Amino acid sequence: EKLGVCLVGLGNYSTTILAPALQLTEHCQLTGIVTGSPEKVPVWQERYDIPDKNVYNYQNMDGIADNPDIDVIYIVLPTGLHAEYAIKAANTGKHVWCEKPMAKTASECQSIMDACAKNKVKLSIGYRMQHEPNTQQLIQWAKTKPFGNIEKVKAEVGFNIVNPPNNWRMDAELGGGLLYDVGVYVINAMRYTTGLEPISVNGHHENTRPEVYKEVPETSIFEIDFPSGIKAKGKTTAAQSINILRIDCEKGWYELQPFQSYRGVKGKASNGTLLDTYIENQQAKQMDDDALAILNNTNVLVPGEDGMKDIIIVEAINESAKTGRTVKLS
Ligand code: NAD
Incomplete structure (x- = not known):
């Protein structure tokens, strides 16, 4: 079984590392993108076979709540934006992966954890x-x-x-x-x-x-x-x-x-x-480990508490x- 992963922020790490690594995973599939750069959309759609209905921007990403192709939302934005978008992601009811550093302040970290707990979704921090x-x-x-x-x-x-x-x-x-x-x-x-x-x-x-x-x-x-x-x-x-x-x-x-x-x-x-x-690939292993924690409903290796500390x-x-x-x- 594969989980559908949606990358939020198509900068350097998403483009050169995470998207290629997703192709090497056993339990994940890149099914969606959230971007503020319209010119990136056709390139990503063609390269990764992403349908129009799985393409979002920062204003309409709440709609992921109703998208069965997406199981996990992965926040790969500048650190100062992690809290805002990880909370938005949790509120869609999808599981959340958030890049390191978890956020700019401990109180932002706490609010990410609170949002994930409230929505009963898993949170993993991208400490590969x-x-x-x-x-x-x-x-x-x-x-x-x-x-x-x-x-x-x-x-x-x-x-x-x-x-x-x-x-x-x-x-x-x-x-x-x-x-x-x-x-x-x-x-x-x-x-x-x-x-x-x-x-x-x-x-x-x-x-x-x-x-x-x-x-x-x-x-x-x-x-x-x-x-x-x-x-x-x-x-x-x-x-x-x-x-x-x-x-x-x-x-x-x-x-x-x-x-x-x-x-x-x-x-x-x-x-x-x-x-x-x-x-072969740290990020593929990280994402497979995190996907298995969701599929088997076990503890994630790097929870929000770890990022916050x-x-x-x-x-x-x-x-x-x-x-x-x-x-x-x-
Ligand atoms: P980047 O600058 O290449 O990409 C950032 C993306 O965010 C860009 O696509 C940019 O358009 C978008 N963005 C949206 N709103 C923005 C705003 N207000 N200001 C600036 N950019 C905005 O950065 P990156 O190297 O891809 O890093 C992204 C995240 O990934 C960071 O949290 C970083 O720490 C993390 N990262 C982790 C690793 C790792 O090994 N785990 C490696 C690299 C980066």
Whole structure:
């Protein structure tokens, strides 16, 4: 059985990654689109054989409620628009998949979860790494502790961005910069590799190009304290190419490098164990996992709560950067 998926927002990620990945899934089928760009419609209709009755815009997407071809609405819009459209999606009575970062604020995240609960639909956040097998090994090791207790976590993602995009990612309201865009991978990794929730956050921003990074930070550096004395250090930056997740334990260590790329996630442990399981397409696996949770009525792997916890921490990092103080989390 296949679920009909409707993509909302036909930007880069939908066009180059999700739509092709949907063709590789076992349990999903791209049946609908929501777009504000009429010129994209014929291209998508022809490429993916989408009938007129399954094409919507942002004004009429409520009509999806009556469309039996669509089971899931996948929000792939700028972060600042996730809440508005994920809530609209939930109100159609269809299941909701929402890209990361879940939303701009924790209260927006809560309203997405409330709308999904009220409409009794499932909500999954598009954290593809949690569906990736090498990452899943690290999540397992948080429980089995093959190298003893975890002492330190380091997670850093950066790109050497010479010409930053002139788009929503650089906008404080719609995007929030790299701390949102890739910071949620860093924070999510700290949480899934420890299996714990943080106690306190301390962070600051650095900016070597204030004329370019006017609204959003160029670099964010943060330390997060977890229970049992575990110290996590994180970084997101537009000034340096970096992509590492390293866990130091009492009796050894393990790391993935890169840990959040679309392909080639790999790493090793101090005892020589290689972390190099290959999968053809992360997003196809993510969407099949999420489809099976709907078809079998089981828990989704990445629920709204998980997405919201990361946004609480992003907000705490920004607060700490502003006040210069450590922010305690309850
Ligand atoms: P993009 O800029 O390429 O596409 C955004 C789309 O939203 C465009 O089609 C644009 O027309 C549309 N849009 C509608 N209203 C808009 C408005 N008011 N302002 C700007 N654009 C508007 O962005 P993208 O890279 O496709 O990212 C979309 C979402 O997907 C984001 O939430 C992003 O974080 C997420 N994403 C996730 C991954 C991943 O690996 N999981 C990778 C890339 C992007």
